[in-house]
Amino acid sequence: MTPGPTVQAQGTRFTVWSPDASQLWLCLFDAQDRETRLPMLRDAEGYWHVEAAGVGVGARYGLRADGHYDPGAGLWFDPDKLLIDPYAQATDRAFVYDPLLAAPRGEGVDTASLMPKGVVMDALPPMPMASPCFDPGGLVYEVQVRGFTMLHPDVPEAQRGTIAALAHPAVIAHLKALHVSAIELMPINAWIDERHLGPLGLTNYWGYNPVSYFAIDPRLAPDGLAELRNTVAALHEAGIGVILDMVYNHDGESDALGPTLSLRGLDARSYFRHEADGRLINDTGTGNSIACNHPVVRCLILDxxxxxxxxxxxxxxxxxxxxALGRMEHGFDPAAPLLQEIRADPVLADRILIAEPWDIGPGGYQLGRFGEGWLEWNDRYRDDMRRFWRGDAGMIGAFATRLTGSSDIFGGSAATRSVNFLAAHDGFTLADVTAYEQRHNNANGENGRDGHGENFSWNNGVEGACYDPQVQAARQRDVKALLSTLFCSRGAIMLTAGDEFGRSQQGNNNAYAQDNAISWIDWTRRDREVEAHAFALAALRAEAAELRGTAILSDAGVEWLNEDGRPLDAGQWEDMDRKRLALRYRASGLAICVNGSDAACQFHLPDGAVEVPARAIEIRRPAR
Structure with missing residues (x-):
C-alpha cells in the first residue's frame, strides 16, 4: 500500500494509515475554499483509501479523522481538526500558529480555515542517480536559507531569502572561493511557530519545528520542489553538494497542550513515544518525541x-x-532498525549521513557511537579548541588530538568520522566567541535564560561591541587563529555562513526566533581582511592533501615538535602552561606551527625557521 496521493488516469487515489480511527474523510477544497468530504475505506492493515474521480494535479486537500478522544491514552481523534497528510508533497501556504489549533474536542472549533491544505503534485521527471557530490575531508557550509540572502546586494530583491537565491552567480562565486564541498541547509520542511512566540512578537526562524517531512516551506521555496531541484543542479554544476538538515526527533505538535495538525490527529500512539502512564516522552526539549523505530514511522522517514x-x-x-533515530525501549542502539535500514537502502546507502549525536534524553550523548557510514558533529572539538585559544591551562594535548581527527573518539575506524566545527547555528557566532563572555539573549523574551550558559568564550577585555582599535585588532587576530585551526584540522570541517567574515549576533547564542537583522547576514559589512584570510586558508586546504585527509594519523606519519625543532617530550606534553607546538608531516614536510601564547615566537624546523606572531598559526610548505 503506497501512502499519500497517487495520480491515476481517471483521478487520484489517496491512502492514509490510521489503524485506531473509526472513520476518515478526504476533504477537497475548491478555489473558494468550499469543502467536499469523501468517506474513506479501511483495509485490514489500518490503511484508509479512496478513489477521487476527476481529482488531479493541483487539487488542494486535507484529512479528518474520527475515533475515541482520550489524550491521556494517546488518542486525539477530532473530526473538527483538519489534518495535513503526512505524505503531502506541498502545502498551499505556510503554517501559522493559532490557539484554536489546540482546542480540545467538543469545543466546536473547525480548523479548516486556519490550516494550509496539501497540494496534489505530479512527479518530476526521473533524475539519473549519481554519486554524492562531496569530499570527505571538505568544507560543509551551514546555511539558514532565508537569512543568508535577505540582505545580499547582488541577489534580486524578489529572490532574496529563497532557495533559488542560492543558485545566484554571486552566491556560487563566494562558495567556490571558500572551496565549499557541500552546503548544509538548515530545515526547509514546512514548519510552525512554537506557541509562546506569537505573544512575544517573534517567529520561528531556524525551522526546527516541522509539520511535514515531505513539503518544503513555501516561504523558502515559492516554486516548491522544482525550485530545490533547479538549485541543486546549479550547485552540482559548480561542484558543490547539497545536504538537508532533517528533524525526525519531534514535530510541531509539541506537548499535550500543542496543536493537532497531522500525526497526532491520525495515530499519536504509534507516531509518538509515550511513558507507561500515557504521558508523552520528551527527549527533545520540544514536548514530544517521534517513535522513529515504529515500522510505519520508519517507512515515513525512509520514504x-x-x-x-x-x-x-x-x-x-x-x-x-x-x-532519536536509534532509540529503542532500552535506550540508544547503533544497530536499531532505522539506522540499519538507512545504511542498507539502495537509494540512501551512499548518501552523506551526518548525525548530531546528542539529545536530552537518558543516555542521550552518543558521540562516536553511530558507526561506519556516519559522520558526527564533534562538540568536543569545538569546546577543546575554544578553550585552547581562550588560554585555559593544560590544553596542548587536547588541541593536538582534535587537530588530527580525534582518535580518542573515532580511533576504532581507519578514518576519522569527525565533523570539526568551532561554531554552529546553535550558539555564538565565531566572532562573538571572541567578544562575549556571557550570552545576551534578552531579545528572545525569556529573560536571558535560554541558550547555552557555558560557551568557552572570551571578550578581549570588553564585553560586546567595542570600537577601541586595540580590542578590535585582538578580536580579529583571534578569529583568524580560530579559522586557521579549523582549516588545518583533519576530517570534514564545518563553517556556519558568515563566520568567514566576522558576522555577529550581538551576543545572542540562541537566535532561533530572530528573523531580523540579529540573524540576517549583512554582506555590506563584511570584515574583508578576515574574509581574505578564510579564502587563503580554503585554497591551501584544497591543495594540501594532508590537511584534507581523513585517515587516523600515527607517529610514523607525523612528528610533534617544540619551538626548537625537537620532539615534544612527555614533560612538555604535560606542561600545563604550554601553548606552542608544531605538527610536521614526515613525508611532505608540511608544518603547522601553533603559537597560542601572547608573544611572538620563532619555530626552528628541519626546513628552516618560521616566524609566528602571538596567538596565531603559520603553515609552512617546503619549496618544491
Missing part, C-alpha cells in the same frame, strides 16, 4: 529521504538530535 534524493538530487542529510 521522505528517498523523495529528496530521487526528486531533487540531494547528496546527503544531517539529522538533528540524531540519537
Amino acid at each position: 521522505s529521504l528517498r523523495h529528496f534524493v530521487e526528486q531533487a538530487g540531494i547528496d546527503g542529510f544531517r539529522f538533528d538530535l540524531g540519537p
